[in-house]
Amino acid sequence: MATITLTQTDAAAGRLFLRGAQEYGDFRDNLQRDGFAVIKGAVPRERADQYAEQMWKFLEDFGLGFDRNDPSKIHKDFLPQINEKGMCFGYGLPHEKFTWDIRSEPGVVGAFEKVYDTKDLIVSFDAVNIGFPNRKDLPENKPWPHQDQNREKPGFRCLQGLVNLLPSGPNDGGLIVCKGSHLVSEEFHKAFEDEKDRIWAWTTEWYGFTDAGMTWLDDKGFVWEKVCMEPGDLVVWDSRAVHYNLTSTTDQPRFATYTCYMPAADASQEDLLRKKKAFEECKSTTHWPNAVHVGGLPVLRDGEPDPYHYLVPKSGRPQLSERAYKLTGIPYIKEEAMLVQ
Numbered sequence: 275m276a277t278i279t280l281t282q283t284d285a286a287a288g289r290l291f292l293r294g295a296q297e298y299g300d301f302r303d304n305l306q307r308d309g310f311a312v313i314k315g316a317v318p319r320e321r322a323d324q325y326a327e328q329m330w331k332f333l334e335d336f337g338l339g340f341d342r343n344d345p346s347k348i349h350k351d352f353l354p355q356i357n358e359k360g361m362c363f364g365y366g367l368p369h370e371k372f373t374w375d376i377r378s379e380p381g382v383v384g385a386f387e388k389v390y391d392t393k394d395l396i397v398s399f400d401a402v403n404i405g406f407p408n409r410k411d412l413p414e415n416k417p418w419p420h421q422d423q424n425r426e427k428p429g430f431r432c433l434q435g436l437v438n439l440l441p442s443g444p445n446d447g448g449l450i451v452c453k454g455s456h457l458v459s460e461e462f463h464k465a466f467e468d469e470k471d472r473i474w475a476w477t478t479e480w481y482g483f484t485d486a487g488m489t490w491l492d493d494k495g496f497v498w499e500k501v502c503m504e505p506g507d508l509v510v511w512d513s514r515a516v517h518y519n520l521t522s523t524t525d526q527p528r529f530a531t532y533t534c535y536m537p538a539a540d541a542s543q544e545d546l547l548r549k550k551k552a553f554e555e556c557k558s559t560t561h562w563p564n565a566v567h568v569g570g571l572p573v574l575r576d577g578e579p580d581p582y583h584y585l586v587p588k589s590g591r592p593q594l595s596e597r598a599y600k601l602t603g604i605p606y607i608k609e610e611a612m613l614v615q
């Protein structure tokens with residue numbers, strides 16, 4: 275595939291928030307107002323069910339004897355490493371066939387095209403969420419309200435997303451968002467500029483809210499909303515919107531795939547080269563599609579590198595459609611940049 279040359283106008287003059295509030299008559303109105311929005315049926319129900327089935331199969335084929343019909347097998351001895359937040363980021367998952375198929379779903383990528391006002395996008399090589407309720411072998415999933423954006427880099431910079439694959443009602447596991455908090459992010463960070471007890475973050479593109487921060491939001495009258503979704507629904511949220519996730523208090527498991535995109539024009543050539551290497555090595559990124567971090571945190575089992583971890587999916591290296599291949603960012607690397615590698 276030939277190199278795609280981006281011009282300044284590809285940086286999307288119509289990008290949400292860039293021109294101030296305006297009416298769109300679709301999910302973008304909710305996104306502007308609330309900092310998040312649900313796109314119902316972004317993935318047709320039949321295909322969403324197939325993706326959920328592929329996730330069950332992934333767990334059952336993992337090789338440790340997991341069986342979806344045996345609740346006693348919902349234990350780390352039978353499963354890949356999944357933390358208490360449901361995050362599973364090893365075992366080839368960022369490049370599994372079903373994760374790439376979900377990322378390439380027209381209703382998913384199309385939502386991001388609308389928000390950024392461009393089709394020239396790149397996608398994250400992100401984690402999958404596999405949340406089982408009532409796990410006694412994991413610590414409690416305590417709230418960790420946060421923004422996924424550097425507090426020193428204000429403005430709308432990144433839209434996150436996840437495709438939900440199992441029912442997620444009010445008491446089931448899923449995303450919870452502080453409604454409208456994206457709009458006061460700058461005001462908040464001015465007020466907390468000299469914060470003494472700042473929460474440690476392993477990346478600058480993350481900010482954790484302390485009790486004082488939560489009180490500040492409460493005092494301003496902000497309310498939290500647990501996002502309810504059906505299989506195939508996509509939720510998108512502004513990285514500035516304060517959020518975390520909840521574990522199910524019912525017996526309903528949670529399956530979701532993170533799908534985050536940004537304009538290719540927002541990534542530097544160095545970013546894209548780093549992303550190309552990550553793709554070729556089947557490595558993960560965080561939700562930031564410009565591959566600000568590659569490889570993520572180590573996959574550990576009982577404190578040691580997990581011997582069951584692997585990079586290349588069992589389904590093989592990804593065989594991508596033309597649309598999906600563009601989302602790797604590789605076609606946006608200039609020939610000169612390729613030559614100086």
Ligand SMILES: [Fe+2]
Pocket residue numbers: 420421422517
């Ligand atoms: Fe987050």
